[in-house]
Amino acid sequence: QTLGEIVRDPLLISEGHSRFDVVQGELAAAANLTLRDELFYRVVPPDQSFTDNYAGIFHFQFWQYGKWIDVVIDDRLPTSNGELMYMHSKDNREFWSALLEKAYAKLHGSYEALKGGTTSEALEDMTGGLTEFIDINEPPSNLMELMIRGVEMGSLFGCSIEADPYKWEARLSNGLIK
Structure with missing residues (x-):
């Protein structure tokens, strides 16, 4: 329509x-x-x-x-x-x-x-910038420092959870809910 x-x-x-x-x-x-x-x-x-x-x-x-x-x-x-x-x-x-x-x-x-x-691909297509994938299961030791610096520089952040399509609102071991 x-x-x-x-x-x-x-x-x-x-x-x-x-x-x-x-x-x-x-x-x-x-x-x-x-x-x-x-x-x-x-x-x-x-x-x-x-x-x-x-x-x-x-x-x-x-x-x-x-x-x-x-x-x-x-x-x-x-x-x-x-x-x-x-x-x-x-x-x-x-x-x-x-x-x-x-x-x-x-x-x-x-x-x-x-x-x-992916969110990364879409962010690159919509900003002309570069993205970096960080596996939260194996984060760099300075992750918080990197994120704070990113915020200070005006970076955008996105995140996603690989979800089981048959489970809704399941709590992960790290406390996140998918």
Whole structure:
């Protein structure tokens, strides 16, 4: 459905952007973008809206092979029984996250392809930066120092737990809940 068919008076961004806006789909890294305006508006260019010269298309930028590339999509989003199927905003009139995920799915060939991706890959594609994987089962002795330094330098952090799809809210030996 087009956004105008989903909701009356859709908005790209309503009242700013926040990590709490997002009901996650396959693109968990998108919430991290909201923490830094310069990253958010690099990926979600601010020169587009539903009012000024609206043509039913949006563009997003991703870092690929050493340069920023533009991905253009239309305003149709997959729905089931009138509800968005993938990532969406808690505000039913705001669509930046759903459109961003659609553009990222287009970049990778399909929504299904996003299921095999990692937070690290998505962060690199959305920041142009480098990521480092740290296995928490074998952390470096200076992990806390590295994290504090990273925060001071404005680094973004993501984490994930390999979860058994048949167990929900299982407590791990380190106290984390998956």
